[in-house]
Amino acid sequence: MTKPVTMKTLAAAAAVAVAATAMPATAQAEGEYGVLMKTLANPFWGAMGQGVEDGATEAGVPYFVQAVESDQAAESQLNVCNTMLERQPVAMITAAINSTNLLPCLKAAREAGIEVVDLDGNLDPTILEAEGIEITFSIGSDNVLAGAQGAEYMVEQLGADATGPVLVIEGLSGNVTGQKRAQGFADKLAELAPGLEIIASLPGDWDRGKAANITNDILTRNPDLVGIFAANDGMALGAVESVFAAGKGGDVVIIGVDGNSDAVKSINDGRLTASVAQLPYLVGKQAVENVKMALEGEDVPTSVIVPTLVLTKDVMDAGTEPLLEFVK
Amino acid sequence: MSLLEVSGIEKSFGAVSVLHGVDFSADAGEVVGLVGDNGAGKSTLMKIITGIYTADAGAITLGGEPLMHLSPGERRAMGIEMIYQDLALARQQDVASNIFLGREPVRSILGIPFVDRAMMKAQAQQMIDRLGANLPAINRNVGSFSGGQQQTVAIARALTFDPKVVIMDEPTAALAVREVQGVLDLIRQLKEQGITTVLISHRLNDVLSVTDRIVVLRHGTAAANLVTAETDMAEVVSAIVGGAGMPDAAAHEARG
Amino acid sequence: MSSTKAQQKGLWSRLQAGSIEQLHVRLESLIVLLALCALMSVLSPFFLSVSNFMNILLATSTIGVLAIAATFVIGAGGLDLSLGSVMGLSGVVGAYVGVTMGLPAPLAVLACIAAGALAGFVNGTIITRAFVPAFIVTLGMLGIARGIALVISDGRVIYGLPSAMVFIGQGRPFGIPMPVIIFVVTAFIMHCLLAYTRFGRHTLAIGDSENAARSAGIAVDWQRRLLYTLSGALAGLAGLLFAARINAGDPTAGLTYELTAITAAIIGGTNLFGGRGSILGTMVGALIMGVLQNGLNLLAVQSYYQQMAIGAVLILAVFIDQYQVRKETRV
Numbered sequence: 001m002t003k004p005v006t007m008k009t010l011a012a013a014a015a016v017a018v019a020a021t022a023m024p025a026t027a028q029a030e031g032e033y034g035v036l037m038k039t040l041a042n043p044f045w046g047a048m049g050q051g052v053e054d055g056a057t058e059a060g061v062p063y064f065v066q067a068v069e070s071d072q073a074a075e076s077q078l079n080v081c082n083t084m085l086e087r088q089p090v091a092m093i094t095a096a097i098n099s100t101n102l103l104p105c106l107k108a109a110r111e112a113g114i115e116v117v118d119l120d121g122n123l124d125p126t127i128l129e130a131e132g133i134e135i136t137f138s139i140g141s142d143n144v145l146a147g148a149q150g151a152e153y154m155v156e157q158l159g160a161d162a163t164g165p166v167l168v169i170e171g172l173s174g175n176v177t178g179q180k181r182a183q184g185f186a187d188k189l190a191e192l193a194p195g196l197e198i199i200a201s202l203p204g205d206w207d208r209g210k211a212a213n214i215t216n217d218i219l220t221r222n223p224d225l226v227g228i229f230a231a232n233d234g235m236a237l238g239a240v241e242s243v244f245a246a247g248k249g250g251d252v253v254i255i256g257v258d259g260n261s262d263a264v265k266s267i268n269d270g271r272l273t274a275s276v277a278q279l280p281y282l283v284g285k286q287a288v289e290n291v292k293m294a295l296e297g298e299d300v301p302t303s304v305i306v307p308t309l310v311l312t313k314d315v316m317d318a319g320t321e322p323l324l325e326f327v328k
Numbered sequence: 329m330s331l332l333e334v335s336g337i338e339k340s341f342g343a344v345s346v347l348h349g350v351d352f353s354a355d356a357g358e359v360v361g362l363v364g365d366n367g368a369g370k371s372t373l374m375k376i377i378t379g380i381y382t383a384d385a386g387a388i389t390l391g392g393e394p395l396m397h398l399s400p401g402e403r404r405a406m407g408i409e410m411i412y413q414d415l416a417l418a419r420q421q422d423v424a425s426n427i428f429l430g431r432e433p434v435r436s437i438l439g440i441p442f443v444d445r446a447m448m449k450a451q452a453q454q455m456i457d458r459l460g461a462n463l464p465a466i467n468r469n470v471g472s473f474s475g476g477q478q479q480t481v482a483i484a485r486a487l488t489f490d491p492k493v494v495i496m497d498e499p500t501a502a503l504a505v506r507e508v509q510g511v512l513d514l515i516r517q518l519k520e521q522g523i524t525t526v527l528i529s530h531r532l533n534d535v536l537s538v539t540d541r542i543v544v545l546r547h548g549t550a551a552a553n554l555v556t557a558e559t560d561m562a563e564v565v566s567a568i569v570g571g572a573g574m575p576d577a578a579a580h581e582a583r584g
Numbered sequence: 585m586s587s588t589k590a591q592q593k594g595l596w597s598r599l600q601a602g603s604i605e606q607l608h609v610r611l612e613s614l615i616v617l618l619a620l621c622a623l624m625s626v627l628s629p630f631f632l633s634v635s636n637f638m639n640i641l642l643a644t645s646t647i648g649v650l651a652i653a654a655t656f657v658i659g660a661g662g663l664d665l666s667l668g669s670v671m672g673l674s675g676v677v678g679a680y681v682g683v684t685m686g687l688p689a690p691l692a693v694l695a696c697i698a699a700g701a702l703a704g705f706v707n708g709t710i711i712t713r714a715f716v717p718a719f720i721v722t723l724g725m726l727g728i729a730r731g732i733a734l735v736i737s738d739g740r741v742i743y744g745l746p747s748a749m750v751f752i753g754q755g756r757p758f759g760i761p762m763p764v765i766i767f768v769v770t771a772f773i774m775h776c777l778l779a780y781t782r783f784g785r786h787t788l789a790i791g792d793s794e795n796a797a798r799s800a801g802i803a804v805d806w807q808r809r810l811l812y813t814l815s816g817a818l819a820g821l822a823g824l825l826f827a828a829r830i831n832a833g834d835p836t837a838g839l840t841y842e843l844t845a846i847t848a849a850i851i852g853g854t855n856l857f858g859g860r861g862s863i864l865g866t867m868v869g870a871l872i873m874g875v876l877q878n879g880l881n882l883l884a885v886q887s888y889y890q891q892m893a894i895g896a897v898l899i900l901a902v903f904i905d906q907y908q909v910r911k912e913t914r915v
Contacts, residue, residue, distance in 0.1 A: 064884040072839050079643035083881040086630040100741050100832035127743050173739040401801025416799040418792035420859040429789055430800030432782050442780045
């Protein structure tokens with residue numbers, strides 16, 4: 001799944017590079033879009049990258065995509081960002097690894113009159129204001145809302161007057177996205193079903209194996225666990241493995257976030273209960289479309305929230321949900 | 329009083345007692361052979377004198393000055409040099425760096441003491457020339473030299489800072505016959521200059537030919553103290569193996 | 585016989601010897617760096633410009649400072665795996681002092697370096713006093729420092745450093761980024777320290793043969809402790825540079841940087857087992873990696889391929905190095 005995307009990206013990027021080498025003047029006149037992802041080594045980011053590419057191809061704009069080796073390589077991403085400015089793009093569409101690592105580069109980009117797009121909403125508006133960076137717009141899913149949707153669905157399954165212990169598996173310590181999802185889930189759960197008690201909220205570091213271990217440990221302590229919310233699908237799938245291995249398959253409602261292909265498969269197999277799908281493909285595609293509009297002088301909202309969708313077996317079996325098209 | 333006085337040295341490594349009360353002395357310009365079977369404690373005793381090991385008990389003086397409390401570097405500064413069996417060379421450094429290791433001359437630039445490479449090189453070359461040694465190039469890494477050439481560097485290092493006492497641990501063990509003669513000649517030269525030499529060796533023929541006195545270590549004590557001119561191979565061997573009259577062992581040694 | 589051979593040396597050998605003697609850099613690595621620059625200039629029209637050159641230096645500054653630390657420690661036959669974590673910790677400590685505690689910038693700057701130096705001192709003390717291998721001690725410190733950084737920052741980025749501190753990361757006197765200036769000056773001082781002072785000579789001697797160094801009366805343990813402290817302080821400086829650059833203390837900063845720093849040192853000719861190394865060499869190594877990365881970024885080649893390229897350069901560099909050493913040394 002990831003590999004073809006990778007090779008295609010490379011080929012496209014190489015083609016652009018060759019074109020740029022051959023006729024730099026033309027390329028500059030048309031105005032390239034620089035796209036800086038976190039990493040493509042993850043279906044979520046892969047799908048978003050794909051959305052950006054398809055969007056750019058459809059809109060007929062030249063673009064080049066760069067990413068770093070992992071979603072924790074904060075400084076490499078800043079260095080890559082600086083290097084990308086050398087090519088003098090007209091727009092920079094960036095998915096920052098954290099809320100601060102790209103700031104100097106984005107500042108320089110704005111000073112050079114380059115449009116800056118915050119892909120997936122990783123930047124913090126207050127920090128941007130303090131730094132005096134005015135971005136063109138921010139686009140992404142609302143992670144707090146995604147967590148809340150997860151809580152809603154869990155309560156829907158268990159009932160508002162349900163009681164019992166619930167486990168939350170957070171993302172990497174210090175990562176805003178994971179924190180927002182976990183927070184959104186916890187707040188909504190407390191509101192809708194006060195009987196469901198979050199007995200532990202632990203960092204799974206986006207790691208499937210780690211999430212499986214956490215689940216094992218908690219199941220030992222709380223065999224009556226009724227629900228698990230994990231801040232991404234990888235960790236949710238780790239939790240699924242532990243729950244089924246403990247012979248409790250079907251007894252525990254397990255919800256992840258992302259809606260990636262592994263999760264879809266697991267939901268179809270009746271293992272994972274649900275995933276709050278983030279539609280990264282749509283985020284990527286729409287980002288390009290909006291930035292093109294902005295460059296053409298049209299008004300674009302400064303904050304675009306791409307809707308999220310709770311993927312369940314029922315929803316997929318029915319197949320009537322229009323957003324399903326964008327689940328990659 | 330002798331130049332180097334060692335008395336009552338005791339040393340254990342964990343439960344193993346290596347030296348129990350060794351007395352040893354050497355006069356200025358004297359060549360003393362230190363012999364004994366493997367494990368008799370020869371190297372340990374010498375490393376205690378140079379300060380690499382710390383003795384459990386005992387006293388050492390050089391020219392009347394006690395030096396038990398001094399570090400190896402300070403003892404070197406007082407004039408005790410040792411040529412180790414493994415030569416203790418830094419093989420990736422050049423000749424000058426090895427000779428001056430730990431004692432590099434410095435030149436102050438803007439108040440910062442920088443190592444004076446030019447002076448080191450010049451003096452190293454001088455010392456190598458004085459030893460009449462043939463080294464391929466002074467700026468090459470010592471690791472690229474042959475065993476004998478490396479030995480030359482180790483000797484040059486010991487002699488550069490006007491030592492009072494030079495301890496040689498098996499200096500001839502790894503050498504070709506011609507090179508052995510060179511080392512023995514060197515020891516005689518040192519004697520003429522009034523430098524004390526302590527020679528640790530298994531080659532008793534060498535020891536008998538070059539020393540003034542032979543001290544035999546056995547089971548961690550000085551078992552015998554023989555004047556070379558008044559002794560012979562048989563007596564030395566029997567002192568080493570313990571037990572009077574070991575003509576077989578002596579004869580074997582004499583044959584070489 | 586050998587001396588006549590030395591006189592008959594060709595131009596190439598004399599250049600090689602001269603490069604090592606005068607610059608403490610292997611000629612081969614210099615040539616690789618220049619060739620790489622030439623290649624990138626041909627491949628990308630964006631490569632050959634002053635601003636891009638500054639980009640390369642800026643991108644190399646944090647890793648470069650860590651690589652200097654690695655050169656000292658590895659040169660002395662040691663290893664410091666905690667470099668990246670200590671860098672992260674230092675940035676967070678600086679941000680904590682400057683932001684959370686609201687103390688003036690000079691104190692925050694000092695706190696960065698001091699936090700690094702303290703971590704290094706603990707490393708060095710345990711290694712020399714408790715006889716635990718450096719690999720283990722610094723591996724432990726890798727976890728401890730990262731953990732402390734996360735605890736202090738509560739797992740979040742501490743944003744908004746005092747402006748004097750931000751100047752260290754973002755200021756551009758004479759158009760040159762401050763981190764680049766600090767990096768180059770540090771490299772120059774550290775080069776002199778390693779190549780021309782007794783401390784530096786003894787560092788390499790310890791790495792070459794601990795036995796020889798002890799016999800020569802060098803206080804090996806004391807020097808080791810100093811070296812790890814220096815290494816930590818340099819990691820602290822790297823942490824300061826990075827935090828100042830992004831105007832925040834990031835507890836996850838410097839993840840796996842120790843390996844990149846060690847790679848730069850090795851490509852630059854440092855012997856992994858100690859005894860040989862120079863800061864200029866390490867700078868060349870770090871720049872080879874920096875130019876490679878920058879060039880591949882300009883060509884929009886994916887990061888996966890960049891990692892492959894750097895891995896290949898590392899192996900190639902050590903191969904050339906070993907080839908030379910085997911030619912020169914009797915085994």
